[in-house]
Amino acid sequence: MDGNEFDRILYFNDPVLHEPVLIVGLEGWIDAGFGANAAINSLMSTMNTEIIAMMETEFFIDQRARRPIVQIVNGVTTNLTWPEIQVHHGRDGDGADVLTLTGPEPDFHWGDFVDLVVEMCERLGVRMVIGLGAFPGPVPHTRPLRVVGTAPAASAHLLHAVTAVDGELEVPAGIMAAIEMGCAEAGIEVMTLWARVPHYVASMPYPIASAALIDAVAAVAGLTVSSTELRAKAEETRQRVDDLVENNPDHESMVHNLESQADEVEPPVELDIPSGDELAEELERFLRDQQN
Numbered sequence: 001m002d003g004n005e006f007d008r009i010l011y012f013n014d015p016v017l018h019e020p021v022l023i024v025g026l027e028g029w030i031d032a033g034f035g036a037n038a039a040i041n042s043l044m045s046t047m048n049t050e051i052i053a054m055m056e057t058e059f060f061i062d063q064r065a066r067r068p069i070v071q072i073v074n075g076v077t078t079n080l081t082w083p084e085i086q087v088h089h090g091r092d093g094d095g096a097d098v099l100t101l102t103g104p105e106p107d108f109h110w111g112d113f114v115d116l117v118v119e120m121c122e123r124l125g126v127r128m129v130i131g132l133g134a135f136p137g138p139v140p141h142t143r144p145l146r147v148v149g150t151a152p153a154a155s156a157h158l159l160h161a162v163t164a165v166d167g168e169l170e171v172p173a174g175i176m177a178a179i180e181m182g183c184a185e186a187g188i189e190v191m192t193l194w195a196r197v198p199h200y201v202a203s204m205p206y207p208i209a210s211a212a213l214i215d216a217v218a219a220v221a222g223l224t225v226s227s228t229e230l231r232a233k234a235e236e237t238r239q240r241v242d243d244l245v246e247n248n249p250d251h252e253s254m255v256h257n258l259e260s261q262a263d264e265v266e267p268p269v270e271l272d273i274p275s276g277d278e279l280a281e282e283l284e285r286f287l288r289d290q291q292n
Contacts, residue, residue, distance in 0.1 A: 008116055011054040015089060019127040020097035021221045026085070028105035029174035032197035033206025035134030039213040042230055044100055047090030052099075053120065055085035060106035060113055087120070093224035099126065105175045113175065114182035121188055128158075128221055129183050131176035131192035134209045136202035140258035141241050145208050147216040150177075151191035152184035158191045161219045165194075191220065198258075200251070201241055207233040 006012065025040030061083055071079040085103030092098055106113045121129060139146070149162040176192050183190035193216045195209035211230035218225050245251045 006116070006119065008056045008059050008112065009053055009120075010056050011051070013050075013052040014123065015052055017089070017097040017099075017124055019125055020089070020099050021223060022087075022099040022101060022121060022126045022129045023217065024101045024129065024131040024176055024179065026101065026103060026105040026175055029176070030133055030135045032134040032136040032199075032202035033195070033204065033209045035195045035197060035206060035209030035213060036132035038205065038207060038230070039132055039210035039217075040100055040102060042210060042227075043098075043214060043217075043225055044088060044090065044102075046226060046229075047092070047098065049088040049090035049100070051086050052089045053087035055103070055113075055116070057083055057085055057103070060085065060108055061104055062107040065107060066104050093226070096223055098223065098225075099124065110175060110178050114178045117179055118182045118186045118188070121183065122186060126188060129179065129188060129190040130217055130221060131179065131190075132213050132217075133174070133176065133192060134195040134197050134206075134213070136199040137196045138258060138261070139196050139198050140255050140262055141198045141201060141208075141238065141245075142255065142259060143262050145212045146196050147212050148194050148196060149191050149216075149220075150180070150194070152180050154184050154187075155180075155189045155191055158189065158220055162193060162216055193217065193220070200254070201237075205237070207231075207237055 023040060023043065025036050027037060031037055063082075066083045068083065069081040070077060071081070083104050085101070085106075088100045088102070090098050090100070101117065117129075120126075147162045148165050149159045150165055151158050180190050180192060193213055195212050197206050197209050207230045211227035211234050214225055214227040214230065217223060245255050
């Protein structure tokens with residue numbers, strides 16, 4: 001392959017794709033409740049995927065910080081598994097091409113890594129890049145989880161599908177921020193989706209965040225992807241957290257305070273749900289109208 005950046009790819013299969021979406025879920029940065037990791041794993045499990053690219057991790061990864069895993073059988077060293085950064089290809093429910101970039105966040109040479117990702121996007125005709133993340137916040141688990149977004153100026157219109165981060169912030173950056181800027185310079189639409197996870201559950205798996213991220217991916221990119229499996233797990237988690245809170249007066253008071261703060265910013269929506277009899281009457285009325 002030509003190009004200095006592609007020298008850092010150990011394997012590359014150049015498939016024929018139609019305007020794929022690249023979803024980035026690199027490990028090692030903020031991922032409260034393991035929301036992003038579980039989201040991209042769930043997404044990949046619903047598609048038949050194949051590896052189309054593998055990065056040269058020795059150039060990007062600190063092997064002492066992310067040590068390989070050694071397998072020892074009866075004292076015999078049999079295998080060594082190295083950390084890998086991979087790109088997979090699959091298709092959504094309607095057959096649209098989807099790419100995923102997974103593995104550890106690079107420790108070194110971020111500029112080279114961004115150049116590599118951007119060049120790969122250009123070669124594969126990627127129409128949009130979406131990063132996934134989750135951060136802890138002072139929000140209650142009893143209110144709908146909100147997904148917020150960040151994007152460079154050229155892709156700011158994508159933020160209408162979620163909620164933009166308010167105000168001006170200066171925070172340490174993950175590799176996705178660098179990818180955002182690199183894609184913007186190349187004219188590729190890009191944004192990062194962030195699930196706001198209650199801070200008191202940030203260290204445990206929180207599938208509600210993962211489900212919300214997948215739904216946001218569907219809304220932003222127009223993909224047919226499902227969060228059904230995660231929603232089932234989310235209900236179990238919600239019940240478990242409810243039980244933990246109810247058994248601790250301090251936790252219960254904290255959640256009530258968070259609810260009050262959340263409702264001042266965004267009051268809960270009260271749904272007027274009809275009764276079963278009312279639904280039956282409405283259905284009968286509809287059928288009569290169709291016959292007339």
